[in-house]
Amino acid sequence: MKTFTHSAIVALGTVTLCTLFLTAPYVSPTHDGVYHLNSSALSPYLAVALDVCLLWLVLTGLLLLAERYSPLRVLLWSGLILFLPWVLMENWRALMGWHSFFLISRLVFIIASVSFVAVLCLWRPSFLPVLDSIQRFTATLLSFSSLVGVVILSQLLWFGWQTRATLHSAPRLHPRQIVSTNAVPRTRVIWILLDELSYQQVYEQRFPGLQLPAFDQLAAQSTVFTHTIPTSNSTETAVPSLITGSSIDRLRVSVDGQLRSLHNSVSGAWQPFDPHQTVFQDALNRGYSTGIAGWFNPYCRILSQVLDQCFWVVRPPWSVTLRQLISQAWSVLLRRLLPNGAIDLDNVENHIADYRDLLSAGDRLLADPSSDFIFLHMPIPHPGGIYDRKRGSFTTRHSSYIDNLALADQYLSHVRRLLEQHGQWDSSVVIVMGDHSWRTLTWSSSPEWTAEEQLASHGGQFDDRPAYIVKLPYQQNAAHIDTPFAATHTRALLDAIMGNQIRSLADLQNWVQQQR
Numbered sequence: 001m002k003t004f005t006h007s008a009i010v011a012l013g014t015v016t017l018c019t020l021f022l023t024a025p026y027v028s029p030t031h032d033g034v035y036h037l038n039s040s041a042l043s044p045y046l047a048v049a050l051d052v053c054l055l056w057l058v059l060t061g062l063l064l065l066a067e068r069y070s071p072l073r074v075l076l077w078s079g080l081i082l083f084l085p086w087v088l089m090e091n092w093r094a095l096m097g098w099h100s101f102f103l104i105s106r107l108v109f110i111i112a113s114v115s116f117v118a119v120l121c122l123w124r125p126s127f128l129p130v131l132d133s134i135q136r137f138t139a140t141l142l143s144f145s146s147l148v149g150v151v152i153l154s155q156l157l158w159f160g161w162q163t164r165a166t167l168h169s170a171p172r173l174h175p176r177q178i179v180s181t182n183a184v185p186r187t188r189v190i191w192i193l194l195d196e197l198s199y200q201q202v203y204e205q206r207f208p209g210l211q212l213p214a215f216d217q218l219a220a221q222s223t224v225f226t227h228t229i230p231t232s233n234s235t236e237t238a239v240p241s242l243i244t245g246s247s248i249d250r251l252r253v254s255v256d257g258q259l260r261s262l263h264n265s266v267s268g269a270w271q272p273f274d275p276h277q278t279v280f281q282d283a284l285n286r287g288y289s290t291g292i293a294g295w296f297n298p299y300c301r302i303l304s305q306v307l308d309q310c311f312w313v314v315r316p317p318w319s320v321t322l323r324q325l326i327s328q329a330w331s332v333l334l335r336r337l338l339p340n341g342a343i344d345l346d347n348v349e350n351h352i353a354d355y356r357d358l359l360s361a362g363d364r365l366l367a368d369p370s371s372d373f374i375f376l377h378m379p380i381p382h383p384g385g386i387y388d389r390k391r392g393s394f395t396t397r398h399s400s401y402i403d404n405l406a407l408a409d410q411y412l413s414h415v416r417r418l419l420e421q422h423g424q425w426d427s428s429v430v431i432v433m434g435d436h437s438w439r440t441l442t443w444s445s446s447p448e449w450t451a452e453e454q455l456a457s458h459g460g461q462f463d464d465r466p467a468y469i470v471k472l473p474y475q476q477n478a479a480h481i482d483t484p485f486a487a488t489h490t491r492a493l494l495d496a497i498m499g500n501q502i503r504s505l506a507d508l509q510n511w512v513q514q515q516r
Helices: 002-018 018-025 044-068 069-095 104-120 125-162 199-203 213-219 233-242 277-284 321-338 347-368 401-421 451-456 487-498 505-514
Strands: 188-196 224-225 248-253 259-264 269-273 292-294 308-312 374-377 429-433 468-471 478-481
Touching: 002 018, 002 044, 002 069, 018 044, 018 069, 018 125, 018 505, 044 125, 069 104, 069 125, 104 468, 188 401, 188 487, 199 213, 199 224, 199 401, 199 468, 213 401, 224 505, 233 248, 233 259, 233 277, 248 347, 248 487, 277 292, 277 374, 277 468, 277 487, 308 347, 347 401, 374 401, 429 487, 451 468, 478 505, 487 505
Parallel strands: 188 374, 188 429, 224 478, 292 308, 292 374
Antiparallel strands: 224 468, 248 259, 259 269, 429 468
16 A cells, blocks of 8 residues: 555656646646637546546556566656656746757757666666665655645646536627617728738848738738837737737636736736727727637637627647647657757647638628628738748648748738628728737747748847738828837727728828827
């Protein structure tokens, strides 16, 4: 019994450390694992707890067998001792979202692998006292880690119990069946957010040979803002800033994935999130019908009270099944070790699937004449690359941010063509923007970073200006606004457009000056 208890405690400590990348998104105060989860057949808390318990059971059995069979003991404990530092490093990198230290991580893994092979090949019975000493020390550390594991499992089970009746598949398209009685003609507003769209890369210092005809055509009859000040460099906080008009830098999320409060970076105060205090309620107040097809943020969950139609999707990199957990472990291993890094094929395929789903959902909104305030948040040109601009097709390899820019241009052309077919391009307000710019400082240390991206970014230099383009109804002339413009004014800009305060280029220029 004592041997079983000791093995179970050590196993729990080991599993706790090895699965932090999986459990942390669910037990952390941000609850990222649930906030960005848009479907669940089972409460994800309970699914993750089940995965941890299964791994715990398997490892406990292996440790018990190792106590009886000396060769297995040497194999198992040598592996745990030598590879645990690398596992901890990879967990930390995954949790912090850091792409740096890639070479160091690879070096640590190589050293651990060589050492492991050397131990197995050179093993002698005389080495056993040394292994015993190191094993006891490691087992003591892992036993302390098991206390953390108990806390994590308790949190997962408690959160799962709390959400058993409230967490369910997020709505996709769900008309609210609200008919406006306001007969005043309204200008249709098409607000397109292209994730991580850089002004510098689109207009100012375009990559040699990159053709963006749709962006050029748009600029020829729109106002291009050349110095937009981003709200944030994170989509998670940038979009709440845009829709509320406040500078947001942190979120508080409930265990059931609801957005509870926002932290204002200017005042330093937390404020409750109220969907009625957003631009979508402003649109409803003016008789508009609101619709969203969006990526990453759980729009249909947090804004359901102010939306007539909604679709959102994101296939997160973390998973909630044991099969996916094992698959992800191999994926992490491969992309850390292969020369120059390797693309996580699961994430690339998810990225492509997200784009296709959102393309279809956005087209349904654009084709619906009753939907006259539309927000389209597309997952491009956000890295990693999913498109081959030379072949004109999706790809899972050898793609870059530059390729994704070409895909973003194709998407913009597609939207324009669709609106022109319905005779609504000229009469509509079309706003195309990035939530933030291309985060070269983050991506340049990623294994997915390419030589093309290195050249396009001038060695990874960061330009924080997102693209920001406004086409007013029947605008035919090109214009630009060079004065700094804070993206947090986007809600106010949309309100002014819907309120007919901005009808012409002169109105827009005067309005921007007033915001300063």
